[in-house]
Amino acid sequence: MFNTHYTDVAIIGGGPAGLAAALAARRAGAEHVTVLERNHELGGILQQCIHNGFGLHRFKEELTGPEYAYRFIPQVEADPNIHVYLNTMVLSLSPEKEMTAVHPVHGLISLKAKSVILAMGCRERTRGALSIPGTRPAGVYTAGTAQRFVNMDGFMPGKRVVILGSGDIGLIMARRFTMEGAKVEAVVEIMPYPAGLARNIAQCLEDFDIPLYLSATVTKIHGKDRVEGVTVSQVDNGWCPIPGTERYIPCDTLLLSVGLIPENELSQEAEVSLDPRTGGPIVDENRETLISGIFACGNVLHVHDLVDYVSDEAEIAGEAAARYALKQTADGVLNATNGKVDKFAIKPGDGVRYVLPQRVTKGAEVDLYLRVSQPMDAITLSLSGLTLARKRQVRPSEMLKIRLKAQHWESLLEAGNAEGRELCLAAEPR
Amino acid sequence: MGEKTHYDVIVIGGGVVGTALLRTLSRYQLKAALLEKHAEVGWGATKANSGIVHAGFHNKPGSWMAKLCVAGNRMYDQLCDELDVPFFRNGLMMVARTQEEEEILQQFYQQGLENGVPGMEILDGDAARRLEPNLSEEISMVLRAPSGGIVLPFELAAAMAENAVSNGADVYTEVEVASISHGYDGFTITSKDGGTWKADYIVNSAGLFSDDLARMCGLDVPSLIPRKGEEYILDQRVGNLVRHTIFPVPTPKSKGILVIPTAEGNLMIGPTALEMPYKDDVSTTTTGLDEILSFTQGLVPKIQRRDIIAAFAGIRSGSPTGDFIFESSNEGKAVHLLGIESPGLTAAPAIAELAAEMLAEAGLPLKEKPNFNPRRPKVIRFKRLSDEEKKEVIKENPLYAHVVCRCETITEGEIVDAVRRGARTVDGVKFRTRAGMGRCQGGFCTPYVVKILARELGVSPLEITKRGKGSELLTAEAKFFLKGGETNV
Numbered sequence: 001m002f003n004t005h006y007t008d009v010a011i012i013g014g015g016p017a018g019l020a021a022a023l024a025a026r027r028a029g030a031e032h033v034t035v036l037e038r039n040h041e042l043g044g045i046l047q048q049c050i051h052n053g054f055g056l057h058r059f060k061e062e063l064t065g066p067e068y069a070y071r072f073i074p075q076v077e078a079d080p081n082i083h084v085y086l087n088t089m090v091l092s093l094s095p096e097k098e099m100t101a102v103h104p105v106h107g108l109i110s111l112k113a114k115s116v117i118l119a120m121g122c123r124e125r126t127r128g129a130l131s132i133p134g135t136r137p138a139g140v141y142t143a144g145t146a147q148r149f150v151n152m153d154g155f156m157p158g159k160r161v162v163i164l165g166s167g168d169i170g171l172i173m174a175r176r177f178t179m180e181g182a183k184v185e186a187v188v189e190i191m192p193y194p195a196g197l198a199r200n201i202a203q204c205l206e207d208f209d210i211p212l213y214l215s216a217t218v219t220k221i222h223g224k225d226r227v228e229g230v231t232v233s234q235v236d237n238g239w240c241p242i243p244g245t246e247r248y249i250p251c252d253t254l255l256l257s258v259g260l261i262p263e264n265e266l267s268q269e270a271e272v273s274l275d276p277r278t279g280g281p282i283v284d285e286n287r288e289t290l291i292s293g294i295f296a297c298g299n300v301l302h303v304h305d306l307v308d309y310v311s312d313e314a315e316i317a318g319e320a321a322a323r324y325a326l327k328q329t330a331d332g333v334l335n336a337t338n339g340k341v342d343k344f345a346i347k348p349g350d351g352v353r354y355v356l357p358q359r360v361t362k363g364a365e366v367d368l369y370l371r372v373s374q375p376m377d378a379i380t381l382s383l384s385g386l387t388l389a390r391k392r393q394v395r396p397s398e399m400l401k402i403r404l405k406a407q408h409w410e411s412l413l414e415a416g417n418a419e420g421r422e423l424c425l426a427a428e429p430r
Numbered sequence: 431m432g433e434k435t436h437y438d439v440i441v442i443g444g445g446v447v448g449t450a451l452l453r454t455l456s457r458y459q460l461k462a463a464l465l466e467k468h469a470e471v472g473w474g475a476t477k478a479n480s481g482i483v484h485a486g487f488h489n490k491p492g493s494w495m496a497k498l499c500v501a502g503n504r505m506y507d508q509l510c511d512e513l514d515v516p517f518f519r520n521g522l523m524m525v526a527r528t529q530e531e532e533e534i535l536q537q538f539y540q541q542g543l544e545n546g547v548p549g550m551e552i553l554d555g556d557a558a559r560r561l562e563p564n565l566s567e568e569i570s571m572v573l574r575a576p577s578g579g580i581v582l583p584f585e586l587a588a589a590m591a592e593n594a595v596s597n598g599a600d601v602y603t604e605v606e607v608a609s610i611s612h613g614y615d616g617f618t619i620t621s622k623d624g625g626t627w628k629a630d631y632i633v634n635s636a637g638l639f640s641d642d643l644a645r646m647c648g649l650d651v652p653s654l655i656p657r658k659g660e661e662y663i664l665d666q667r668v669g670n671l672v673r674h675t676i677f678p679v680p681t682p683k684s685k686g687i688l689v690i691p692t693a694e695g696n697l698m699i700g701p702t703a704l705e706m707p708y709k710d711d712v713s714t715t716t717t718g719l720d721e722i723l724s725f726t727q728g729l730v731p732k733i734q735r736r737d738i739i740a741a742f743a744g745i746r747s748g749s750p751t752g753d754f755i756f757e758s759s760n761e762g763k764a765v766h767l768l769g770i771e772s773p774g775l776t777a778a779p780a781i782a783e784l785a786a787e788m789l790a791e792a793g794l795p796l797k798e799k800p801n802f803n804p805r806r807p808k809v810i811r812f813k814r815l816s817d818e819e820k821k822e823v824i825k826e827n828p829l830y831a832h833v834v835c836r837c838e839t840i841t842e843g844e845i846v847d848a849v850r851r852g853a854r855t856v857d858g859v860k861f862r863t864r865a866g867m868g869r870c871q872g873g874f875c876t877p878y879v880v881k882i883l884a885r886e887l888g889v890s891p892l893e894i895t896k897r898g899k900g901s902e903l904l905t906a907e908a909k910f911f912l913k914g915g916e917t918n919v
Contacts, residue, residue: 038833038836087831087832089833089836089839091833091839100817102820102824102830102831102832102833102841103831104824104828104829104831104832105828105831107820107821107824107825107828107831108817108820108821108824108831123869123870123873123874124870124873126739126740126869126870126871126873127871128663128738128739128740128741128871131662131714131716131719131735131738131741133713133714133715133716133718133719134713134714135712135713136712136714136742137896137901138895138896138897138901138902138903139903141876142873144873145872145873145874145876145877148877149877149904150908152877153877153880153881153891154907154908155891155892155904155905155906155907155908156904156905156906156907156908156910156911157903157904157905158905159905159906159911159916159917180908180909180911180912181909181910181911181912182911219716220713221713224710224900225896225897225898225899225900225901226900226901226902252905253905261869265837265869
């Protein structure tokens with residue numbers, strides 16, 4: 001029906017994950033790499049993150065979002081074998097790695113790839129998902145939407161702001177609004193500890209004397225046409241509002257920074273299985289999903305704290321997708337679905353919210369990424385009883401990384417505590 | 431403002447009843463107009479309606495509700511076909527869980543037979559679960575009415591208004607009526623901001639506010655009972671839990687809390703029925719949500735709190751008599767349609783016919799217009815096109831290749847088309863196209879929709895509103911506050 005285009009590695013999304021994956025795939029020998037980006041430019045959400053703090057780990061420099069993106073974009077654009085389609089929305093993806101997409105000039109495109117990398121990023125949780133009671137006036141925005149209005153379009157969505165949730169984008173926007181002459185009345189967080197990075201609490205709230213109310217939430221939105229105020233209540237241990245603690249804060253804007261959700265509608269269409277804990281695909285150390293030849297990286301896989309780790313992860317996926325495309329599967333690491341490869345499941349145990357990758361090839365030396373389930377002063381990280389590392393001052397907002405080494409495998413297999421091909425990663429307080 | 435045209439008929443209130451009437455009137459050789467207080471038509475109770483086209487077994491035989499519900503139901507296939515509005519006869523099920531409920535259910539069956547409801551059947555629980563496997567095991571008997579359907583109430587109202595306008599009628603939005611007087615030169619209607627309109631006949635289809643308007647015409651009518659209903663929308667992922675609209679056995683005050691497939695593939699749960707002291711409280715509440723969840727989980731246990739993506743509420747114009755009320759004043763030249771609560775959506779096309787007859791009896795000549803076009807131009811819904819059709823529309827207009835709302839796959843072409851059909855606000859675009867109705871609830875597309883609206887309407891983004899004056903989305907240009915400004919809207 002249509003001319004089908006063929007490519008070696010197709011990458012869905014041209015944000016930080018897609019960019020690093022594209023370069024890595026080419027370095028690993030993929031001949032043709034195709035990047036499908038829905039926006040009119042590469043860089044993804046980094047383009048609206050005009051604050052600095054990106055790249056400390058990777059480049060040992062404090063870059064802004066666009067600067068970080070431009071560490072990758074010129075190289076991608078200079079490579080004649082990386083084909084970038086902008087303004088291109090992928091409409092469907094099959095397990096056979098066939099895609100349809102729409103492009104303003106080429107119209108409906110049909111594309112078939114040897115391997116696919118999912119790099120679609122995430123979206124913000126909304127008011128509807130929280131079911132905040134009250135009216136539905138103008139002036140309720142997710143933090144990222146407000147960020148786009150201010151930083152990309154040059155408009156202020158409001159002047160007196162309450163921010164629900166202490167996620168990083170909300171904290172960044174608290175500072176941004178303040179620097180634009182608006183008044184941020186409060187940041188309200190339902191948990192007894194902040195959701196964002198400690199450095200953002202210090203640099204975005206404390207430096208500007210913006211109050212942070214912990215164990216509190218917005219229990220009602222007021223205003224008919226435009227937000228006029230919110231009711232904030234303290235909550236108990238079960239997150240239930242405590243009667244009598246209500247306070248009314250007049251404001252014209254409520255920003256929501258209450259979490260990010262990996263955007264996996266396309267992945268599910270391709271029958272990729274998801275991990276309910278991360279909201280992203282279940283992957284192995286190559287970031288290959290349970291559908292052979294479909295890989296995932298970046299925030300579509302799990303929500304990262306720092307973009308530096310997104311780039312690292314994307315390089316793993318990019319390289320593996322290139323090897324898959326080149327059929328370099330001699331080591332048997334790829335083709336995860338055929339079940340012939342010796343894989344161990346890594347499950348989160350006590351104190352661990354999630355761990356990634358969820359599946360690891362027996363004996364493979366890999367970095368495990370995890371988040372703890374609550375803040376703890378000092379912990380021991382152990383894998384099925386074997387101590388891997390000790391950490392201090394851990395918080396759910398920060399991803400932890402530990403190396404699973406060859407000697408760990410030896411001990412695990414010797415001690416026989418890897419039975420059932422399932423390993424359990426626990427974070428116990430010391 | 432001051433309008434010079436002297437209209438034959440002015441319809442006050444652009445809900446589904448008012449717009450249906452405007453379209454009916456546009457069939458005839460007369461000059462008709464509609465006054466609507468919101469920024470767009472269909473934004474009162476219509477927008478918050480459940481969208482159910484009732485079969486007609488709920489209402490007492492002989493009542494206006496029973497007659498006009500069954501009559502209106504029969505008109506829906508043609509109406510929605512002519513206007514290209516999605517409409518499905520998905521069927522209704524009323525479910526009983528106890529012997530007492532089974533007996534009541536049988537009475538509704540008898541009532542439906544008397545009202546002329548076609549095709550009804552009574553099923554035992556197992557037979558019902560073969561049709562709807564996710565129904566609760568506790569359900570022991572079901573009354574099924576295949577003629578029941580679902581429609582998009584806002585889209586229907588907007589489509590009827592659009593079609594009426596293309597046949598010569600006028601629609602004025604953001605006009606809130608302040609007074610009505612009747613003299614030798616007909617009616618003079620004055621709006622709150624001082625505009626005046628003149629007409630020989632008027633129809634009051636002001637919904638919840640129709641009692642206030644009737645009193646402006648000197649009619650002594652009982653007050654309507656504002657009855658709030660909250661509704662919650664579930665993710666499309668669970669849109670297939672049921673196919674039929676599932677009703678409990680009703681209470682005297684309402685049809686109960688339902689599980690409703692929408693014409694767009696989401697499931698909706700609700701509504702509550704809470705009598706309100708005010709006519710404008712459309713807030714949602716924690717108690718409302720809890721009540722709806724626990725009740726509907728009793729009908730379909732797989733319904734989960736975490737699948738909720740959006741909430742809204744509306745206010746029904748509860749009738750003090752329990753039936754629709756049709757009155758006239760000023761020698762019949764003012765027709766008042768009051769207490770149009772459920773099944774008002776279903777009955778709307780039939781109510782429109784009835785109101786036109788009442789006007790004719792009072793002396794309005796109804797002469798068919800030879801060039802009346804009942805069809806509205808087809809709406810391109812990109813997502814639903816075949817690949818071949820997609821290719822075609824993109825070739826004609828590349829804006830159909832630019833996906834603006836990623837959750838619902840809504841293109842810039844569809845948004846521009848919505849503006850050309852009358853959308854003036856972000857909500858107007860949202861309700862016409864679904865841009866912003868998906869999982870991210872407009873998080874990604876709102877800034878783009880604002881830009882497209884501003885461009886198409888030739889105004890600044892600062893002037894773009896969510897749903898009319900006072901609901902501006904943006905407050906000022908960046909840096910404006912730093913110069914000491916409050917707002918430059």
